[in-house]
Amino acid sequence: MTIFLTHNRVKLALHHLRPGPGRPLLHLHALGEQSPAHVPADLDAWPGPVFALDFTGHGASTVPGGGGYTSEVLMGDADAALQLIGNATVVGRGLGAHIALLIAAGRPQQVRGAILCDGAGLVGGGDEPGPLVVRGVPGKPTAPDPFALVELASDLRPPDYVVRFAELAAQHSGLAQPIAVAAKARPDWLKAVAGLPSVAVESLEDALCRFASL
Amino acid sequence: MTSAQTEETPFLSYPGAQRPNRHRWVDSYGVNIATCEWGPADGPPLFLVHGGSDFAGTFDVFAPLLAAAGWRVISWDHRGHGDSDYAPLYSWDADVRDALSVLDSTTPDPVPVVAHSKGGGMMLQLAEALPLRMSKVVIIDGLPSPEPHPDVSDHEQRRFTQQNLANWLDHRRSAASTFRKPGTIDELAKRRKRMNPRLSDDWLRYLVTIGAKRDADGWRWKLDPAIRFGGFGPWRPDWSLERLRTLRAPLLGLTATVEEEMGWGTNHKALLPFLPPGASLVPFENTGHFVHIEHPQRVASMVLEFLG
Numbered sequence: 442m443t444i445f446l447t448h449n450r451v452k453l454a455l456h457h458l459r460p461g462p463g464r465p466l467l468h469l470h471a472l473g474e475q476s477p478a479h480v481p482a483d484l485d486a487w488p489g490p491v492f493a494l495d496f497t498g499h500g501a502s503t504v505p506g507g508g509g510y511t512s513e514v515l516m517g518d519a520d521a522a523l524q525l526i527g528n529a530t531v532v533g534r535g536l537g538a539h540i541a542l543l544i545a546a547g548r549p550q551q552v553r554g555a556i557l558c559d560g561a562g563l564v565g566g567g568d569e570p571g572p573l574v575v576r577g578v579p580g581k582p583t584a585p586d587p588f589a590l591v592e593l594a595s596d597l598r599p600p601d602y603v604v605r606f607a608e609l610a611a612q613h614s615g616l617a618q619p620i621a622v623a624a625k626a627r628p629d630w631l632k633a634v635a636g637l638p639s640v641a642v643e644s645l646e647d648a649l650c651r652f653a654s655l
Numbered sequence: 656m657t658s659a660q661t662e663e664t665p666f667l668s669y670p671g672a673q674r675p676n677r678h679r680w681v682d683s684y685g686v687n688i689a690t691c692e693w694g695p696a697d698g699p700p701l702f703l704v705h706g707g708s709d710f711a712g713t714f715d716v717f718a719p720l721l722a723a724a725g726w727r728v729i730s731w732d733h734r735g736h737g738d739s740d741y742a743p744l745y746s747w748d749a750d751v752r753d754a755l756s757v758l759d760s761t762t763p764d765p766v767p768v769v770a771h772s773k774g775g776g777m778m779l780q781l782a783e784a785l786p787l788r789m790s791k792v793v794i795i796d797g798l799p800s801p802e803p804h805p806d807v808s809d810h811e812q813r814r815f816t817q818q819n820l821a822n823w824l825d826h827r828r829s830a831a832s833t834f835r836k837p838g839t840i841d842e843l844a845k846r847r848k849r850m851n852p853r854l855s856d857d858w859l860r861y862l863v864t865i866g867a868k869r870d871a872d873g874w875r876w877k878l879d880p881a882i883r884f885g886g887f888g889p890w891r892p893d894w895s896l897e898r899l900r901t902l903r904a905p906l907l908g909l910t911a912t913v914e915e916e917m918g919w920g921t922n923h924k925a926l927l928p929f930l931p932p933g934a935s936l937v938p939f940e941n942t943g944h945f946v947h948i949e950h951p952q953r954v955a956s957m958v959l960e961f962l963g
Contacts, residue, residue, distance in 0.1 A: 447831050448827065448831075449743060449827060449830045449831050449881050450741065450742075450743040450831060450881075451743050451744075497743070497744065503743065505685070505742070505743035505744055506684055506685015506686055506742075506743075507683055507684040507685045507686035507734070507742055507744070507749060507752075507753070508684065508744065508746075508748070508749050508752065509734075509742060509743070509744030509745050509746040509748070509749035510744060510746065511746050511888070513823075513886070513887065513888060514744060514746070516824070517823075517824060517827035520824045520827065520828065521827075521828070524828060546817065546820055547820040547821065547823075547824050548821070548824065549817065569894065570890075570894060572783050572784040576752065576755060577683075577684040577752055578684070579684065581685075582685070588684075592746070592748060597889040597890070598889060599889050599891065602889040603889075605815070609816075609817045609820070612817070613817045
C-alpha cells in the first residue's frame with residue numbers, strides 16, 4: 442500500500458511494505474533509486490512493520506521542475522514520514538544513509554536508531570566546493586530527476602558539519618549509540634562519524650537486533 | 656524561453672521611481688522567473704541582482720539612472736520572490752542556475768552585473784563556474800565576510816543547535832499551509848522597517864505596492880512563506896573569501912559602514928588581502944546595507960564610470 446504525504450509543494454510516496462504491531466522500520470533508498478516493492482531480505486529480521494519512502498524526485502514522489510535539491514531538504518522528506526508513522530528506526534542506503542543521520546539529529550526523540558549502509562550517493566560532493574555545474578537538463582523531468590542526481594552527488598559534506606548531526610543525535614536521543622555504521626565505504630564524513638564514541642560500527646544484522654530491542 | 660508579461664500600473668508613486676519598461680517570463684527548467692527591463696531594448700545589457708527576500712522592484716529608483724545612460728538594464732525576481740513562481744525546492748545553487756537562465760535568455764556574450772547582498776555571493780559563484788560569462792562585476796554590500804549572513808538562510812550556517820533543526824523541520828511541516836499575514840500598506844511597511852530600519856517610510860510603502868499583493872483581507876508580501884531565514888548548511892564563509900581572488904572580471908565593491916540586521920558586516924580592512932588584482936573597494940560612510948537605495952545617484956555615477 443502506498444500513502445501520499447505532503448512536504449511543502451511535493452507529494453511524497455510512502456510505501457507500507459509490511460503491516461504489523463510494534464515500532465516501524467523506515468527505509469530510505471539510495472541516490473537515483475526508489476523504494477523496494479517488498480521488504481528486502483537483509484531487513485526481513487526486523488520484528489515490526491516496514492515502511493519505505495521515495496525521496497523528492499524519486500520513485501512515485503513528485504519530480505519538481507528546476508531542481509534545488511539539498512540533503513537538508515530531504516531530511517524534511519524523512520520528517521514528513523515520521524510525522525505519519527511516529528517513532529521509528531531508520532535504515533538508509535547511500536544518500537539515504539546520510540539523510541538517516543541528519544534526521545536522527547533533527548528528531549532525536551523519534552528516531553530510535555539510524556543505520557547507515559552502503560549505496561549510491563554515500564560519498565556526496567566531498568568537503569570543499571568545486572566550480573558548480575549550473576546549467577540544468579531541458580525537457581520534462583522524470584524520476585529519478587536528473588537534477589537530483591547532479592545536485593545530490595555534489596552535495597557538500599565537510600566532516601565537521603556532518604559530525605555535528607551525529608553529536609546532536611547522541612546528546613538528545615537518550616541512547617548511548619543512536620547511530621550504527623554498517624557501510625563498508627568510508628568517505629571522509631563517514632570516517633569522522635564512525636570514529637565518534639557515540640557511534641557503533643556494526644553489521645546491519647547486529648544493528649537491527651540492537652535497535653529492535655530498545 | 657521567454658514570453659511577454661502584462662504591464663501593471665504603480666499603485667503609489669515615489670520620487671524618481673519608475674516601473675520597468677518591459678516585463679517578460681524566463682522559463683528556468685520549469686520555474687517561471689519574472690524578468691523586467693528598463694531603458695532601450697537595443698542598448699547594451701546590464702544585469703541587476705537583488706538580495707535575499709527582496710525583488711527586482713527594489714531597483715525602481717536605481718535602475719532608471721543606469722538606463723538613462725543608454726544601458727538595457729535587466730533584473731529578475733528570484734524563485735519564490737516577487738512575481739516569480741513559488742518553487743517546490745529552494746537552494747543557493749538553484750538561484751544561481753535561475754540567474755544563468757536569465758542571462759542566457761538575453762545574450763550569450765559576457766555581460767556586466769551589479770549585485771546586492773546575497774545576489775553578490777550568487778554572482779561570485781557564477782563567475783567561478785563560468786569565468787568568461789561576466790565582463791565586469793559590481794557588488795553592493797555582498798562581498799564575503801568571515802561571518803555568516805542573515806539572508807543566506809540555507810547556505811552557510813554551520814553552528815546550529817538541535818533546536819534550530821527542530822524549528823526548521825516544524826516550519827517545513829507547516830510550510831504548505833502557511834500564508835503571510837495580511838495588513839494595510841502601512842502595516843506591511845512597518846514590518847519591513849524592522850529589517851530595513853534606515854529606509855524611509857515612503858519608500859517602504861511604495862515597495863509594498865510592488866512586492867505585495869492585495870487580497871480581499873489586505874496586502875500580503877509575495878515572498879513564498881516556505882522561504883525562511885535561520886536555516887543551516889555546510890557552506891563555510893572563508894571558502895567564498897579564498898575564492899574571491901580568482902575572479903577574472905574587474906571588480907568594484909561598495910560596502911556599508913553602519914551595521915544593521917540585514918547587513919553583511921563586511922569588514923573593509925579584513926577583506927583587502929582577499930581582493931583580486933585591480934579590484935577597488937569603496938566604503939560608504941554613515942550608510943547601511945542598501946547603499947544603492949540610500950545613495951542612488953552617487954552609486955549610479957560610480958557604476959557608470961566603472962562600466963565605462
